[in-house]
Amino acid sequence: NYYKTAAQLKAGVNAIYAVMHQNNLVSREWYYLHDTRSDEVAPGGGQLEAPRLQLINNTDDPTNSVMNSVWNGWYTVIFRANVVTDNASNVTDDPADAKKSVGEAKFLRAWAYFDLVSMWGGVPLVTSVPKNPTDFKPRADVAAVYAQIIQDLTDAAAVLPGKSATDKGRATAAAANAMLGRVLMQQGDYAGAKAALLKIPTSGADGYSLTPRYLDNFEIATEFNQESIFEVVFVDKGDNGYNWGGESATEAQSTVRNQEYCPVAWRNLIPSNKYLNEFESTATGAAKTDPRFSYSVYQSGDVYNNGASVLTDADQNGNSSVLHGVTKKISWRKFMIIYQESASTASFHPGGNNQRIIRYSEVLLNLAECANETGDIAGAVNYLNMIRARADVAMPSYPTAQYPVGSKADVTKAIMHEKMVELGDEELRNIDILRWRKKGYFTTEPIANFKAGRDELLPIPQAELDNNPLVAGHQNPGY
Amino acid sequence: ANTPAVSWRMTHIATKPEPARVITGKVTDESGAALAGVTVTIKGTTTAVGTSSNGTFRIEVPNEQAILVFSFVGFASTEVAVSGQSVINVSLKGDSKALNEIVVVGYGTQKRASVTGAVSSVNSKTISALPVGGVDQALQGRVSGLTVTNNGSPGSAPIVQIRGVSSIGYGADPLYIIDGFPGSIGSLDPRDIQSVDVLKDASAAAIYGSRATNGVIIITTKKGSTGKIQVGFDSYAGVQKVTKTYDLLNTNQYLQYERALNGAAGIGLPPRLQPANFNLPIYAGSSQTFAQTNTDWQDAYFKNGVLQQHTVSVSGGNENSRIFTSAGYFDQDGITVGTNFSRKNFRINSDHNINKFITIGETFNTSVTRQRFGIPPGNRTPITNVIRMQPYLPVYNPNNMGGFFGPQSSFDGADPVNPVEQALINENRNLGVGIRGNAYLTVKFTPWLKFNSTYGIDYGTNRQEQYTPIYNDGGTSSSPLASITENTNSGTTTLYTQQLTFDHTFAAKHHVSAIAVYEVQTNRGDSQNSFGNQNNNTIRTLHNATNITTDYTYTTNVLHSLVGRVGYDFEGKYLVSGSIRRDGLSVWAPGHKYENFPAASVGWKVDQESFMKGIKSISEFKLRAGYGVTGINGTVLGNYPYVSNVSAGGTTYPFGNLATGVNSGNGSFYSNLSNYFLHWEKTKSTNIGFDLGLFQNAFTLSAEVYKRKTDGLILTVPAPPSQGVGAPIANVGSMQNKGFELTAGYHKTSGEFRYDITGVFGLSRNKVLSLTGAANGTITAGGDADFGGGGPITNTSVGQPIQYFYGYVVEGIFQNAADVSGHATQTGAAPGDLKFKDVNKDGVIDANDRVNLGSYLPKFTYSLNYTASYKNFDLALFFQGVYGNKIFNAEKIIAEGMSRLFNSDVNVLRAWTPTNTNTDIPRAISGDPNSNVRPSSRWVESGSYLRLKNLQLGYNLPQTWLRSSTNNLVSKVRIYVSSTNLFTITKYTGLDPEVGSKNGTLTNGIDYGQYPTPRVFQAGLQATF
Structure with a gap:
């Protein structure tokens, strides 16, 4: 009887955002999982809990709680997105608003699947609401998951408005295109990625540009700035509260x-x-x-x-x-x-500082990589130098003595360097490593204790193996 | 009316027998002591009087043929024919054979002799023997097959189970029927209770049909008796102490351990422990440094708690009206700071004979309860923090807002929470008010047919207050705003019962009894939750508060029932009984709301057979067998469990940085699928038993064997996380319990030295027969990052007992590198780490090597109760024990796990090092790369224990002296001293082997550091005026 009006459908969309910013995902476990799978972090000391240390040391197993939390969190996002996409056709009172809701749901579902497919490989592809408990889905091919992601992001980009026409924090067409660029790059479709990234407006009410001050991207007073394409919103109510997993309209909205x-x-x-x-x-x-x-x-x-x-x-x-x-x-x-x-x-x-998920500087760095990979070295260098020219960064333009840009290989190195220092600890590095490792861009393996043939992917969570007969027996290699 | 003197004279003068005459006399027990309050009734009439405090009575009888019946609780009733006597002195015999004992069986009573089901009774004396606040605690060890396990601080209900666990998803709480009214027992004063009857098997319990699977406990409160008004006073006070503490590191040992742990992992000294900081004063203005501080956190957290109970009762009446009224006060301080429970209650029960045919009456109880309790932060219990707190930190810092000192996570290198602060800064209270009353009307059409109508209301409300002020301990705990939570839950249950009872003996041989009942029970629950913040510590209401949120809901349910029961016995020898109940409960899915619950039983009183009459030594011998079908109370699932509702506005997201409640970010979702086939869990039970009495029932023995099989177990089908939505609860799975119970006693009831020994033995075996068809059908539970890294601690699978402990098997400690490389591949292992068993022999230690490590269910439970009296002294000893169960000592992971720096048990100083290899404690290394803390056999211990539950010594003041010195005002005074939990014999290394459950089922027997059962010393006084 519910999800019959545009307002109800929108409430369904809001519930997707809600789970996205909870403990299983962006307010805690999500950044731990990305960080511990990158080479940007080290254990701070003995206080780091065992499951997190296991991920850094690559000794994690299918019961690792951090990895399980993120898996569960993203699949809850997917379920709630499916509720919206399944019910949208019932809504007739405000078709335009319903269309926008579907766009947001698809954007969030695509992001969820991108995290899942890049970290776990082929995962169960669920795109509609299960009707009964035996509606199991097997692991899909990696390509099929990507196809779904690309379809969702393409659909989302087509219906979502610019930032001026929606609430701060909601997905926009720019966010969908930026995410699509990421996804296509990861698949090796640099031309497609470039096309998507170039759709992001750089001027006007919906346009993006670099902030003159780098720190504006990490501080509270400068949330939703000109550089920010998508952020996860947190609010500090002033009571030190943190939501460890509860779900009600009164829960704390902070990140830990x-x-x-x-x-x-x-x-x-x-x-x-x-x-x-x-x-x-x-x-x-x-x-x-x-x-x-x-x-x-x-x-x-x-x-x-x-x-x-x-x-x-x-x-x-x-x-x-x-x-x-x-x-x-x-x-x-x-x-x-x-x-x-x-x-x-x-x-x-715990703080109320919004987590910036997509910044315009990442778009420029991705454009640089797309240009370099498609033979436009000069274009790539140009994008890189835009990053270095930010007012309060003002680093000398490439080429420099340490970073020549005479060849594609040179530029690749410069891109890898520039992305690491510009976007450090923004939960992107581990995804980049997966892409660059495949291309042989690393002279030495960046991840300590990395075991080839196993650590490219996380293990499928034990709870999934135990309770999904179509997945049981299909663990990732090495686990 | 005639004066006695006249009457006397008349009977002497008159030659014709007068129609009415007066009988006087005195009633004593076998030792000659006067018995007060004995009911003296003229047989066949309602005329009755009670004996006075010196045992004397006076009654007018209609004629010489009258027969007087003397009856008194605990004594065999005796009949004496008047036939010319005017003074009748009677000595009553103690009645332990219980042959004529009346047993409450639900919608009626039966003589013990004719009961064919498994019913155990506990009298008021036993119920009030222990200094406990609740009836449930008082039943521990008293009834074979009934287990009671402590589960929290004062005011928290224990876990009560009859004949083992019969549901996986839902608690095993039995159904409590208080004076015919189903309800909770929290508001009851144990001293108001006349008797407790426990219906254990389905043939007895099925009369309560759909709610009876976990057994039925019928509580009857005291009624007024005929006779002079008696005033009773019952009072005790005592002190409780913790029975056992941990042996934790002191400051110097902590420093040594810190280096062993962090040093091994290359982690530097935490800033606080560096000399420059460690030699600073603990706070500005103090002359003591951290180095000089040595706080015993157990001393700071545990305390002696005072316990007291006072009850005043008034009882009395005449042929027409009888009344019992009482007022009680119970107050129990916890043995830890910040815990307390108190109850005030008032009762009035009365019965009135309107005329020969109509009796009316009522019971009414009201109570006010108040509990202060601790809410543990996250999953970390206060005792966990007691273990973890650094000994070099003080409890208090007067310079901090709130006055406490808290560790600084970064500075101290560890993040426990000051447990004393946690308990005292946060004020959590449950404030309960309960009113329960019912009224009945009985119409006796004929001696064999009566109609009974009952109407009752049970209203209870609980207001939970949580208050946290603005405070800052300079470390892990602070609150910049005061927060106020007010959650009020209230429920109203109404019950309307119409009952027709038939009871007649035809031709002196055929006894037939029957009942027919129509009953409607409705329930409405209202829930209002409010929250808000204040920016000061003076206003403790939500007036002008910020961040105010509020929520109000209500739910209802209805239960319609038809009940019938027929019993037949031939010459008191052959007994047959059958019953059926049809229940309709609103909570089930449409089309599945009604169900029938039949039961039947037979009995054979072998001792009544003529061939047995010659065998004098056998005074009673009865064989019984029964079968019945019962259900689980559907309302434990909530009122609409089959349908998954959309939680409209049930979550929120702060678009545009706008906090909750003021934006368009409220979201709606549902998190489970619906199940339109949800119906009753049904248990089929068979019970066979016998009762044997030897030598005039000086020796008694009852034994039962039973088998119970539950089908349609309601479970949340474990769903793969990829569905993103919880599966619905569904009727999947079945489980079986088999068991054996024995009660044996020897009763010496005459002579100056009398005693009674009763032993109770219970054995139960549980097995899960089937689970969901999907996947591999296992349910894991109990995982917690703090307690073993997050892997599950229990598993439930087909063919095994429910929720067995689950984990790796420890084979020893790796002594050197060759040892490590020679073993199956074990990630992260190094010399000094635990060696786990490669159970499946695949050369790798992984999740597939986890096995069943034992069950929390005891192999058997037992208890022994000894009471004795000699002259004015009496003694009671009560032992209670369990054998063969395992406890998962999760708290030992906190005390000895060493995965992160915290204070620990002194055992960590025995950790393995290359020079200390002869030890069972693995190496200390921060981060625990081998996961030595993982759930494994290392943490599983024997849970067997034998406990002296109660020791009591009493003395009755001499009655003659008492009467003469109080001018007949006081008739009886007993004083006593007693101790509860005086000692416990156990190998268990935790604080208390009586381990409950953290949060519902499937975590039973895991010791997460719960509130331990205290030892109590008390003294009491009982007086009758």
Whole structure:
């Protein structure tokens, strides 16, 4: 009897967003899963819980709780999206609004499947609501999952409005095209990706551009800025509340990321040495030290709390890092709210800082990769230099002494470098590694303890194997 | 009316017998002590009087042919013919043979002798022997086949099971019938109870049909008796203590352990422990440093709790009206800070004979309960935090808002929560008010046919208050806003019963009894939840609060029932009984709401056979057999369980950074599929038993064997997560319980030294026969990241007992690298780590190597009750035990697991090192790469225990002295001292082997660090005026 009006359908869409920002996904487990599968992070110390450490060490198994949470979270997103797409044809009171709702549902379903297919391979492809408990779906071919994602994003891009015509936080045509670009690149369709990315407007009410200040992308006051194409919204009600998995209209709307990574809180994951040393620095012969280093991480001696406090080694629990041969304590700054809070407040504070999912700078970097892969080296370099020209970054243009751009291989290196320093810890690196590993772009395997033939993919969760007879017996290799 | 003197004279002078005359006399027990309150009735009439405090009575009889009946609880009733006597002194014999004992069987009573089902009775004395707040706790160990397990702080209901677990998805709570009214027992004062009758097998319980699978416990409250008004006073006070504590690291040991753990993983000293910080004062203004601090967190969290109960009762009446009224107060402080329970109750029960045919009466009880309890943060119980708190931190910091000191996660390298702060800063209370009353009308058309009509209302409301002020402990706990939660749940149940009862003996041989009942029960539950924040600590209401949210819902259900029962016995020898109940319950799917629950039983009183008459030693011998079908109370599933409703506006998303309630971001969803075939879980049970009494029933023995099979078990079919939606609950699966029960006693009822020994033994075996057809049909539960890394702790699968413990088998500790490489591949293993068994011999240690590690279900349970009296002294000893069960000691993972830095048990200092290899504790290494904490046989321990549940010594003040010194005001005073849980014999290493369940079923027997059963010392006084 429900989902008969456009308003009810929209409530169904809102419920998809709700589950997306809950504990299983973007407010906690989702960034842990992406981060621990990348080479950007290292364990902060003994306080890091075992299942997370297992993922970093590649000792995870089908019962790993982090991986299970993300799987469950995305499939709940998919189910709720399917409720919307299945019921849309019943809605007649406001067809335009219903169409928009379907577009949003398809965007979110596509994002879910992209995370699933890239991390687990072929997964059960569910595109309608199960009618009874025995409606099992087998693992689909990877290609079939991609086909569904591309179809959904293409449909979404066609019906979704620009950002000026919708609530802040809802999916837009630009978000769908940006996601489509990501997806097509991952599949190797660089021309298709480029076409999708170029549909993103760069001017006008719906246009995007780089913010002059890099940090605007990670701070609370500058949410929904000109560079932000899609973000997951969090709100701090001021009560230190965090929703561990409840579902009601009164649940806390915060993310616990600040508590997990903040230099004066758990500090569960810290930047890896590899990531820290990736930044251009005068200490290693670069013409200029990349300012994004100190925008992305805090080290002892940095000021925080609106300039009122100075970070010390003693404030930061756990492991140290080695930067240019010097051992010191370094912690994440991106998305942390310590920049405006004292240590005693920030040490336990879940925050309301929105998680930026798609930034325009990623679009430019993806365009650079598309150009390079399709033979347009100059175009690629041009895109890269747009990133480096951001006002408060102002890094010297490519080519530099360390990064020549004479060949496709040179530019590939520059893209890999630039993406790592620009988009560090934004839950993209692990997906990039999968793509670049296949192309042989790494001279050495980036992931420590990586076991070829196993660690390319996560194991199918035990609960899925146990309860889905069509998946049982079809575990990924090596598990 | 004549004065006694006149009457006396008249009987002497008159030569003709006078129609009315007066009899006086005294009633004593066998030792000659006066018995007060004995009912003296003229047989065949309703004329009755009671004996006074010195045992004397005076009654007017109509004629010489009158027969007086002397009856008193605990004594055999005795008949004496008047035939010319004017003074009749009677000595009553103690009645332990219980042959004439009346058993409440549901919609009526039966003589014990003619009962054919498995029914156990517990009297009021036993119920009030223990200093416990609830009837359920008082029943522990008293009834064979009934188990009671402690499950929380004062005011929390224990887990009660009759004949094992019969449902997988739903609790095993029996149905409680209080004076004919189904309801909860939380508001009952155990001292108001006259008797408890436990209907264990289906032939007896099926009269309650659809709700009887878990057994029925019928509670009858006290009624007024005929005779002089008696005032009773019953009071005790005691102190409770924790029985056992952990041996935790002190500050110096902690420092040593920290280096062993973190040092092994290359992790630096947490900032706090670095000398510059460690030698700082614990707070500004203190002269004590962290290095000098050595807090015993168990000392800080556990405390002695005072326990007290006071009850005053008034009872009395005459032929026409009888009344019992009481007022009680119970107050129990917890043995941990921030826990308490109290109850005030008032009762009035009365019966009135309107005329020869019509009797009316009522019971009325009202109570106010108040519980303060702790809500553990996440899954971490307060005891978990007690273990984990660093000994170098103080409990308090007067400079902090709220006054407590909390660890700083980063600075201290660990994130426990100060358990004292947690218990005291957050105020969680349940405030309950209950009113239950019913009225009846009985019309006796003839001596063999009566009609009974009952109407009752049960109203209960519980207001749960949760208040957290603005506070900041400088570390893991703070709240920048005060939060106020007010959740009110109230329920109203009405019950309307019409009953026709037939009872007649034809030709002195054929006894026929029958009942027919029509009953309607309706229930409405209202729920209102409100929440809000205040920016100050003075206003504790939602007035002008911020972030206000509120929600109101109500639900209803209706149960229609038709009940019939017919019993027949021939010469009291051959007994047959059959019953049927047809229930219609609104909660089931359309078309599946009605069901029949039949039962039948037979009995043979072998002792009544002529060939047995010669055998004097056998005083009673009865064989019984019964069969019945019962159901599970459907309302435990909620009121509309078959349909999955859309939760409209049930979630939200803050588009545009707008917080809840003010935007268009509210979302609607549903999370389960519907099942339009949902119907009753049905249990078919067979029971065979016998009752044997030897030597005038000095020795008694009852034994039962039973088999119960439940079909259509309602389960949430485990759905693959890829469906993204929970499967519906459905009738899938079946389960079986088989068991044996024995009650044996020896009763010495005469002489100065009397005693009574009763032993109870119960054995039950559970097996899951089938589960959902899909997948491999297993249900795992209990996984928790803190307790073993998140892997499930129990598994339920076909062919095994329900929820067996599930995990790896530990084979030892790897002593060197060759040991590791020689073993099956075990990811992350290094010397010093646990070696797990390659059960399936595939060369890899993985999830497929997990096995059944044992069951929480005991192989058998037993208890022994000994009571004795000598002159004015009495003694009671009550032992209770379980044997053969396992406990998953999850709390040991907290105490000894060593996966992250926290304070721990001193056992961690014995951890394996290359130079300390002769140990059962694996190496200390932060991060636990081998997952030594995973659920495994390492954490499974024997749960067997034998406990001295009660020891009591009482003394009755000499009655003659008492009467003379109080001018006949006080007739009886008994004083006593007692101890509960004085000692426990067990190998279990946790705090308490009596382990309940964290959150519902399938986690029974997992010790997550629950509130332990305390030891109690108490003294009490009972007086009659």
